[in-house]
Amino acid sequence: MQQRALTRFAPTPSGFLHLGNIFSFAITNAIAHQSGAELLLRIDDLDRERMRPEYVNDIFETLHFLGIQWKRGPNDAADFEQHFSQLHRTTLYQEKLDQLHNKGLLFACNCSRTQLLADNKEGVYSGRCRHKQIPLNTPGVNLRIYTDDRTIKVNSCDGTQVNTTLHPSMKDFVVRKKDDMAAYQLASLADDIHFGVDLIVRGTDLWPSTLAQLYLADVLEEQTFQDTAFFHHALIPNSNGEKLSKSAGDTSIRFWREKGYAGQAVLSMLARHSGLEKEPASWEALCEAITHCSWFPR
Numbered sequence: 001m002q003q004r005a006l007t008r009f010a011p012t013p014s015g016f017l018h019l020g021n022i023f024s025f026a027i028t029n030a031i032a033h034q035s036g037a038e039l040l041l042r043i044d045d046l047d048r049e050r051m052r053p054e055y056v057n058d059i060f061e062t063l064h065f066l067g068i069q070w071k072r073g074p075n076d077a078a079d080f081e082q083h084f085s086q087l088h089r090t091t092l093y094q095e096k097l098d099q100l101h102n103k104g105l106l107f108a109c110n111c112s113r114t115q116l117l118a119d120n121k122e123g124v125y126s127g128r129c130r131h132k133q134i135p136l137n138t139p140g141v142n143l144r145i146y147t148d149d150r151t152i153k154v155n156s157c158d159g160t161q162v163n164t165t166l167h168p169s170m171k172d173f174v175v176r177k178k179d180d181m182a183a184y185q186l187a188s189l190a191d192d193i194h195f196g197v198d199l200i201v202r203g204t205d206l207w208p209s210t211l212a213q214l215y216l217a218d219v220l221e222e223q224t225f226q227d228t229a230f231f232h233h234a235l236i237p238n239s240n241g242e243k244l245s246k247s248a249g250d251t252s253i254r255f256w257r258e259k260g261y262a263g264q265a266v267l268s269m270l271a272r273h274s275g276l277e278k279e280p281a282s283w284e285a286l287c288e289a290i291t292h293c294s295w296f297p298r
Contacts, residue, residue, distance in 0.1 A: 001297060002159055004229060007032045007199035008040040009070060010188070013055035014047060016252040017062045019270050020203075020236045025068060026270070027233050028201040030287040031157060031297065035229075037199050041073030042191060046086045046181050056080060062253045066263045067283040072195075092190050093182035097175065099220055100145060101136065106175070108134035108141040125172050142183075143176035145216070152214050157199070157231045157297035166215050167208035175216075185212040193217075193225055204232045231297055236273050 009025050011017060032039050043059060045051045056077045063070075074080035100106050109129035119126035125144070134141060147166055154162045175186040182190070188209070192200070202210070210230055217225040256266050267286050268279035276293075280286035290296060 001031070001034050001157055002229065004032075004035040004037040004199040006040055006072070006195065006197050007035075007037045007201060008042045008073075008192075008195070008197055010042045010044055011059050012044045012047065012050075013052065013059060014050035015055060016058045016254045018251040018253065019273055020251070022062070022066065022068075022253065022266075022270055023236050023274050024201065024203060024233065026283075026287050026290055027231070027296075029068070029283075030290045031199065031201055031231060033287065034291060035157070035199060038071040039069075040195055040197065041070040042195065043074070043080055043084065044086060044184070044188065044191075046184070046187050048179070048181070053077070058254055061257070065253065065257055066267060086187060086191070089187075089191065089194065090182070092194060093187050096186055096190050096216075096220065097143070097182065100175065103219065105145050105219060106136060106143050107132075107146060107172075108136050108138055109144050109172075109174075110134060110138070110141045122169070124169055127172060130172065140178050142174045142178055144172045145175050145219075147172050147215065150215070150218065152211050152218065153226065154210060154214060155227065155229045157229045164211065167211050169208050170212040170215070173212050185209060186216060189213045189216050189220075189222070189225060192228070193222055196224075198224070198228050199230075200228055201231045201233065203235045205235060207232055234295070 007028055009028060011021060029039065031037075041063075043056065045056070060076050074084040097106070107130060111129060113123070115128070116123050116125065119128065129144070130146070136143060147170070149165050151163050152165060154164065156162065173185055174183045177183050191197075200210070210232070214226060216222075253266060256269070263283075264281060267283065271279050271286060271289065276286075276289050278289060280289055
């Protein structure tokens with residue numbers, strides 16, 4: 001595995017952390033250890049409609065409860081709000097938007113979600129506002145980027161490279177939302193560049209996001225991000241075989257914590273859910289066990 005400088009945990013405070021989140025953190029921790037990368041805690045809180053203070057608190061409570069450590073980032077919720085919230089980096093996001101604007105790559109879209117679903121049941125953008133020339137400063141519009149079929153290069157942790165194109169779901173994707181906040185793809189890219197992240201571990205469900213962010217890095221000529229290594233891991237399903245969602249149900253760590261379970265018991269539960277043969281006695285033991293899985297990058 002190639003040596004790397006920095007990776008990150010990047011939870012979104014839109015719900016309580018669940019087993020799937022911790023599984024991803026464990027893989028990130030294991031790959032960081034193997035590659036020599038430091039760990040950054042980066043909490044993505046730009047979605048102000050779904051963000052709640054109790055969800056921010058839950059991130060720190062859960063990490064401490066399970067014995068998970070990180071090298072850089074906020075120490076607690078107060079430190080996060082004062083120094084690390086994405087609201088402190090809105091100027092940085094605006095700079096990226098300005099660069100896209102100066103390149104003539106932005107267009108305004110006033111489509112509602114209902115209209116998008118009427119055009120395509122999966123919500124894939126039909127391009128209905130692509131040529132309307134709606135002024136970019138129109139209140140209450142999304143700003144989208146004109147996309148094309150350029151080749152996108154994705155570097156893997158094992159040193160291999162995949163050449164592909166943008167996922168269909170990311171055609172003309174949104175870079176600034178109707179509330180004037182930067183959209184996830186642009187903010188995540190800007191943050192990773194800002195902090196110097198060069199290793200990203202995420203679930204397979206975020207493969208389209210990886211391609212969108214690498215697409216942005218290409219048009220913005222951000223070579224350091226294009227050199228970033230990625231690993232996309234399988235997801236832990238719920239009892240119905242579906243992706244786990246953030247909730248207060250029995251997949252959330254908060255649920256088991258309030259039931260009186262010890263951190264080691266929750267880690268053992270996670271090991272069983274993820275198919276590990278042995279139940280770990282600690283966070284470090286869980287991460288070590290993951291390095292011996294057949295799918296772990298070498």
